[in-house]
Amino acid sequence: MNPVIPAEYGLILAGLLFAVGLAGVLARRDLIFILLSLEIMLNASGLAFVVAGARWGAADGQVMFIFILAVASAEVAVGLALLLWFHHLHRGLDADSANEMRG
Amino acid sequence: MYDMLWLIPALPLAGFLALVLFGSRIERSVAAVVGTAFVALSATVTMIIALQFITAPPDGYAYTQTLWTWVRVGGFNPTVGFRLDPLSLVMVFVITFVGFLIFLYSTRFMVEDEALVRFFAYMNLFVGSMLVLVLADNLFLLYLGWEGVGLCSYLLIGFWYKEEENARAAFKAFLVTRIGDAAFAVGLFLIYHSLGTLNIQEAMARASQQWVAGSAMATAAAGLLLGGAVGKSAQLPLQTWLPDAMAGPTPVSALIHAATMVTAGVYLIARTHVFFELAPAVQHAVALIGAFTLLMAGSSALAQQDIKRILAYSTMSQIGYMFLALGVGAWAAAMFHFMIHAFFKALLFLGAGIIIKALHEEHDIFRMGGLRSEMPLIFWVFLAGCASLSAVPFVTGGYYSKDLILLEVWNSPQGGSLLFLAGLVGDFITSVYSFRLFFIVFSGEPKTPVKKTADTAMTVPLVILAVLSLVGGLVEMPGYFGIQPLFSGFMGNTLPGFKALSPAPGTDRALFVLSTLASLGGILVAYLIFFRRPVSLRSLADSAPFRLARRFFLTGWGFDRVYDALIVAPFVELARLNKDDCLDRIYQGVARLTGLMNRLLGFTQSGNLRWYAMALTAGAVIFLGMVILS
Numbered sequence: 186m187n188p189v190i191p192a193e194y195g196l197i198l199a200g201l202l203f204a205v206g207l208a209g210v211l212a213r214r215d216l217i218f219i220l221l222s223l224e225i226m227l228n229a230s231g232l233a234f235v236v237a238g239a240r241w242g243a244a245d246g247q248v249m250f251i252f253i254l255a256v257a258s259a260e261v262a263v264g265l266a267l268l269l270w271f272h273h274l275h276r277g278l279d280a281d282s283a284n285e286m287r288g
Numbered sequence: 289m290y291d292m293l294w295l296i297p298a299l300p301l302a303g304f305l306a307l308v309l310f311g312s313r314i315e316r317s318v319a320a321v322v323g324t325a326f327v328a329l330s331a332t333v334t335m336i337i338a339l340q341f342i343t344a345p346p347d348g349y350a351y352t353q354t355l356w357t358w359v360r361v362g363g364f365n366p367t368v369g370f371r372l373d374p375l376s377l378v379m380v381f382v383i384t385f386v387g388f389l390i391f392l393y394s395t396r397f398m399v400e401d402e403a404l405v406r407f408f409a410y411m412n413l414f415v416g417s418m419l420v421l422v423l424a425d426n427l428f429l430l431y432l433g434w435e436g437v438g439l440c441s442y443l444l445i446g447f448w449y450k451e452e453e454n455a456r457a458a459f460k461a462f463l464v465t466r467i468g469d470a471a472f473a474v475g476l477f478l479i480y481h482s483l484g485t486l487n488i489q490e491a492m493a494r495a496s497q498q499w500v501a502g503s504a505m506a507t508a509a510a511g512l513l514l515g516g517a518v519g520k521s522a523q524l525p526l527q528t529w530l531p532d533a534m535a536g537p538t539p540v541s542a543l544i545h546a547a548t549m550v551t552a553g554v555y556l557i558a559r560t561h562v563f564f565e566l567a568p569a570v571q572h573a574v575a576l577i578g579a580f581t582l583l584m585a586g587s588s589a590l591a592q593q594d595i596k597r598i599l600a601y602s603t604m605s606q607i608g609y610m611f612l613a614l615g616v617g618a619w620a621a622a623m624f625h626f627m628i629h630a631f632f633k634a635l636l637f638l639g640a641g642i643i644i645k646a647l648h649e650e651h652d653i654f655r656m657g658g659l660r661s662e663m664p665l666i667f668w669v670f671l672a673g674c675a676s677l678s679a680v681p682f683v684t685g686g687y688y689s690k691d692l693i694l695l696e697v698w699n700s701p702q703g704g705s706l707l708f709l710a711g712l713v714g715d716f717i718t719s720v721y722s723f724r725l726f727f728i729v730f731s732g733e734p735k736t737p738v739k740k741t742a743d744t745a746m747t748v749p750l751v752i753l754a755v756l757s758l759v760g761g762l763v764e765m766p767g768y769f770g771i772q773p774l775f776s777g778f779m780g781n782t783l784p785g786f787k788a789l790s791p792a793p794g795t796d797r798a799l800f801v802l803s804t805l806a807s808l809g810g811i812l813v814a815y816l817i818f819f820r821r822p823v824s825l826r827s828l829a830d831s832a833p834f835r836l837a838r839r840f841f842l843t844g845w846g847f848d849r850v851y852d853a854l855i856v857a858p859f860v861e862l863a864r865l866n867k868d869d870c871l872d873r874i875y876q877g878v879a880r881l882t883g884l885m886n887r888l889l890g891f892t893q894s895g896n897l898r899w900y901a902m903a904l905t906a907g908a909v910i911f912l913g914m915v916i917l918s
Contacts, residue, residue, distance in 0.1 A: 210901050219897075284895030 195236030202229035216271060216278040220264050227257045289340045290351045292333050293370050296380060297423060299330040301416035304409050311405035320395040323408030327391050327415055331384035341377055342778075349373055349781035350489075352425055366486050371425035373782045378623055379422035379555055382630045386547050387415050389749035393638050394539040396745040397645070407447065407537065414440035418548050422555060427476050427486040430556075434472070434520070437549045438465055444544060445536040457532040464529040468519015472556075475512030479563075482509070492562035501566050510567035513560055514574060521553030521607050523581045528847050530604055534596040538641030541596060546603045546637050547630035554610045554626055558619050558783060565617070572702060575615020579710035582608030584845055586717035590724070591841035594651045595640045598725050601844070602677065603633055605714060609693055612711060616703040618696035619783035620776035624764055625689040632676040632686060632757035638750055639670045643729065647736045653725060658734035665747055667730050672754040674726045678719035679807045681800075687807070688761030690715065692776075694803050695796055708799075712806050719810020727818040 202225055209222025231250040238246020268278065275282050303326025311319050341351075354369035372380075391411065398404050417436025424430035446458030480486050482505055483494045499506040517523075522530035533545050544550070557564060557574065564571045582605045589601035606629045613622035643666060647656060660667045676686035694711050697703040764775035817825060828834060840846060892903075 207905060211898055211905065214898070280897045283897065287893060287895035 192236055192240040195239070196233060199229045199233040199236065202226075202232065205229075214279050214281055216268055216280050219280060220261070220268070223264075224257060224261070227253055227260075289337060290346065290353065290372070293337065293351065293353045293372055293423070294355055295333050296330050296337070296384065297370070297416050297419035299326045299333070299416075300412045300419065302326060303412035304416060307405055307409035307412060311409060316404050317399075319405045319408055320399070323412055324388070324391040324395055326412060327384065327388050330415070330419070331388040334380050334384045337372070338377055338381060341372065345781075346372075354425075358428070363484065364480070366426045366428035368429060369425040370423040371488075372423065374778050375555075375558060375623065375782045376422050378627055378779075380419060382627055383415060383418050383422065383548050386630050386634050386753070387543055389752060390539050390543045390547075390634060390638065393542075393641075393746050393749045394537075396743055397539055397641060398537065401537075403447070407444075410440055410443050410447070411540075411543070414444070414544060414549070418552070421552060425488060427479065427488060427491070427560075430488070430559075431473065431476060434516070434552065434556075435469065437544070437552065438462065438469065438520070441465075441533070441544050441549055444540040445533045447536050447540065454535040457529075457535040461529040461533045464526050465519045468516045468526055470515075471512045471519070472516025475509055475516065478505075478509050478512060488559060492560065495566060496562055499566050502568055503566075506563065506566035507570055510560075510563040510570040511573075513556060513563060514570055514577075517553030517556045518577065519553070520556075521550050521611070522604050523553070523577050523607065523611055524584060525847075527581060527585070527604055528844070528851060531597050531600045531844060534594070534600050538596070538637055538644065541600070542634045542637035542641070545600065546633040550603060550607060551610065551626050551630070554607065554614065554622055557611075557614045558623060561614075561619055561783060564614075568702070571615055571617070573615070575612050575697075575702065575707055578608045578611025578613075578615055579707050579714075580608075581605065582612065582714040583710055583717070586714050586721065588841050588844040589721040590717065591838045593653055593842075595644065595653050595656070595725065595729070596637070596651060598653070598721060599633065599636055599640060602636075602718070602721065603629075605718065606633065606677075609690060609711065609714070612697060612707060613693045616697050616700035616707065618693060618700060620779035621689070621692045621696050623779060623783070624775050625693055628676065628685040628689040628757065628760050631753050631760050632673045635669060635750060635753035635757055636673040636677065638746070638753070639666050639673065642666055642746060642750075646738050646740065648739065650736050653728045655735050656729045657732040658730070659738070660730045662734065662738045666750070669750045669754040670726060670730070672758055674722040676757040677722045678811060679715060679803065680811070681804045681807070683758060685757050685759065685761030688764055691800065691803050692764060695799055698795070698799055712802060715803055715806040716810040719807045720814045723811045723814035724818045727814060731819055732821070 206222045206224075206226030206229060209225065210219050213219050213222060231253040234246040234249040234253070236246070238244065238249075271283065272278055303323055306326070307319060307323055314322070350371060350373040352369060352371045354367045356368055358366050358368050391408075394407070394411070398407050401407060414437060417433045417440060419433070421430055421433025421437060424433060442458050442462040445461050446455045449455045449458070476486065479491055479495075483491045483498065485491050485494065495506065495509075519526040530545060530550065534541055536545070564574065585601045585604035585608060589598050589605065592598045592601060606625070610622040610625050610629075613619075613625065643656065643659065643663070644651060646663065650656065672684070676684040678684075679687040679690040681687050690711075694708060694715070697711055698705070698708045816822070843849065
């Protein structure tokens with residue numbers, strides 16, 4: 186019998202990945218990196234789903250991951266288009282330079 | 289023929305509408321003719337109806353025409369209905385006929401005024417409202433007319449509104465009469481609440497059944513009605529607006545502030561006389577108000593220099609006579625004096641208007657003088673008017689009406705020698721001030737050059753009014769002539785007489801001698817002082833107490849100053865103190881708090897993307913922490 190990786194390990198890994206992604210979103214100023222970090226966070230949640238699916242032996246987790254992939258790709262498509270415009274408007278990709286909506 | 293009754297008020301109102309809608313599109317002269325024509329038509333209808341009324345009176349000497357129900361709310365359903373009886377017929381006759389003469393005069397008088405169309409529109413509205421007032425068969429409709437004439441009075445006093453003083457006078461008239469109107473309105477509520485109807489005849493019938501004479505309810509109702517009458521008729525203590533109301537054009541003074549509107553109070557009391565009979569205290573107050581007002585206004589007229597103000601105070605004083613008559617229950621005598629007064633006072637005002645125009649807007653009588661040779665016609669009609677006002681015996685209408693009032697005051701159970709004495713002294717004062725005016729204006733040296741302005745349209749009404757003020761009294765001859773009195777006999781169908789005390793035989797002759805002495809004595813005094821103008825009086829006139837007295841009378845016994853100090857000044861001061869409106873502070877506080885919150889929360893909208901992400905994360909962490917730890 187194959188050695189089973191305990192579900193806790195997978196979840197901890199997903200949590201770490203999520204934390205890395207979140208730190209990237211919070212700390213980075215470059216929008217490209219923020220987008221990359223978002224992808225990491227999405228994948229972290231996808232990993233959590235897969236792990237949970239394996240734990241209960243259900244296919245739902247993997248179906249969910251395919252959904253997340255679809256969302257991620259759509260998000261990247263729109264996000265990159267926005268980035269192009271952002272670059273065009275602000276001559277750069279610094280997220281802090283976009284604060285025109287300051288209250 | 290009585291079916292045409294509704295046309296009497298409807299025609300002037302139609303004239304008002306026509307002038308308002310099409311006035312700007314027609315020639316000014318045409319507008320004047322249109323305005324006059326509607327009133328002339330109304331007067332014609334009145335004549336036809338009056339003839340029929342006298343020759344073949346309707347049942348019970350009253351004809352009621354109900355047009356439609358005005359409002360219907362529960363049991364409250366006042367109608368638009370007109371009632372014609374001797375009382376309203378006399379009023380309608382004076383309003384339409386004297387009104388028509390004044391309109392005729394105005395077509396020439398106002399011809400140079402740029403706002404001629406507006407003038408005739410307002411005047412038509414006034415005549416229509418006044419007719420609604422006197423013909424109304426219920427107090428609700430009467431109140432509509434009452435407010436309508438108040439509005440027109442305001443609009444016409446302030447007719448030349450570009451001068452601030454005129455606008456102020458209009459404002460004052462409106463505010464002061466409003467005090468009375470408010471009392472009147474409360475009186476209406478009270479009557480409706482207590483009797484369940486506003487129909488005048490029904491309410492009076494129910495009141496005499498349900499109310500005990502002298503009860504608090506009757507006293508309150510009559511007192512509140514009296515409040516309205518006092519305001520409208522410029523009696524003490526609400527009289528201060530009338531002298532200032534002379535700021536309006538002279539035909540307005542003649543029509544509204546002499547002949548018709550100011551006597552609405554007299555009409556109201558006569559119309560609702562049952563309420564006053566049920567409240568003897570209030571009725572006595574009516575007599576006292578009349579007596580005081582006639583003395584106060586008469587003495588004030590003695591000192592005035594503005595010709596129109598003399599006439600204004602005179603009007604106030606003559607209405608005081610009417611109130612005196614009402615107060616002793618001499619309803620018919622009051623209405624008789626009202627009619628004669630309308631004739632001679634309209635005449636005097638219209639004459640004064642011609643004089644003022646001819647002397648280039650000069651109002652001060654001491655800058656007139658010697659007009660007898662310059663304006664002979666005006667001299668004669670003015671003489672007729674002044675003689676009638678002073679009640680010169682036998683030949684003038686004023687004599688018959690005023691003598692009747694004095695006689696009834698003496699004979700009435702509610703009268704008495706003190707009230708009679710007030711009337712007698714007033715008679716003397718009236719003669720002095722009217723002939724003071726007459727002698728100063730017409731005798732002596734001319735002081736201001738005269739330009740001729742009067743033409744036929746202006747003089748014909750004067751002549752007609754002069755004839756009426758002389759012979760108008762013949763409809764009511766005193767008993768000692770041995771002729772049946774026509775007027776009070778006619779009025780007796782609506783207004784009850786009173787059970788006269790039986791005076792000692794020969795009393796009426798004694799009273800006649802007294803009143804004749806008073807009026808002729810007054811003329812003699814005026815002749816000696818103001819025609820002869822003896823030098824010996826000059827020093828007396830300049831003495832300190834005399835000057836003080838003149839100042840006192842000139843200001844109308846200082847009522848304006850007292851009211852200013854007691855009411856106007858505190859009110860203005862209060863308004864100034866509360867300029868920022870203390871209640872507003874609460875709302876300002878709310879607005880300021882909202883602004884503060886806005887700034888505080890606006891601070892979180894930094895526009896910084898990573899801040900938002902941070903806040904989101906922090907929120908999620910806190911929330912999750914709460915879920916896990918709890």
